[in-house]
Amino acid sequence: MIQAIIVDAGARAFASSVHLHATFDADDKASGAVRAIRELAKDDAGLALSRWAFVGDSGNDRACFAAFKNTFGVANVFGHIGSLSVPPRWVAAKPMGQGFAEISGAILAARRSK
Numbered sequence: 001m002i003q004a005i006i007v008d009a010g011a012r013a014f015a016s017s018v019h020l021h022a023t024f025d026a027d028d029k030a031s032g033a034v035r036a037i038r039e040l041a042k043d044d045a046g047l048a049l050s051r052w053a054f055v056g057d058s059g060n061d062r063a064c065f066a067a068f069k070n071t072f073g074v075a076n077v078f079g080h081i082g083s084l085s086v087p088p089r090w091v092a093a094k095p096m097g098q099g100f101a102e103i104s105g106a107i108l109a110a111r112r113s114k
Contacts (some may be wrong), residue, residue: 014060021060029060030067055103057096059083073101 006013006022014021014029027035030049037052038045053070054061059080065071065087073088076095081087092099 016060028063030063033064034067038101053107055089055100056088057099062086072103074103 002020003013003015006020010023011024014072033052033054034045034048037043037048043051049067050069052068053072054064054068055072055074056064057074057077057080061073061077062084065073065084065088070085070089071088073091074095075092076092077088078101090103094102
């Protein structure tokens with residue numbers, strides 16, 4: 001119901017697993033993430049999509065799952081797979097924070113083994 005009110009007001013609304021995003025801005029989550037990488041990490045925006053990884057958990061992450069080369073989902077993303085044009089490339093066995101810890105541990109282990 002709240003999402004319909006937001007859309008009726010002319011904004012865009014995206015539900016995550018824990019909250020509702022509402023914006024009049026045309027940017028999506030992927031363009032915002034790339035802008036943050038450029039501004040905060042001083043990294044090249046053109047290379048960001050292949051050099052950085054994205055971890056998400058819901059349908060509001062669809063733009064990032066489609067844009068970034070290396071994408072991960074925590075297990076609760078399975079409830080949103082049907083709404084994603086591009087699912088995450090890898091999905092953790094565990095949900096929420098435990099899934100994020102699982103993904104982080106796997107990335108760090110892979111880096112150490114190189």
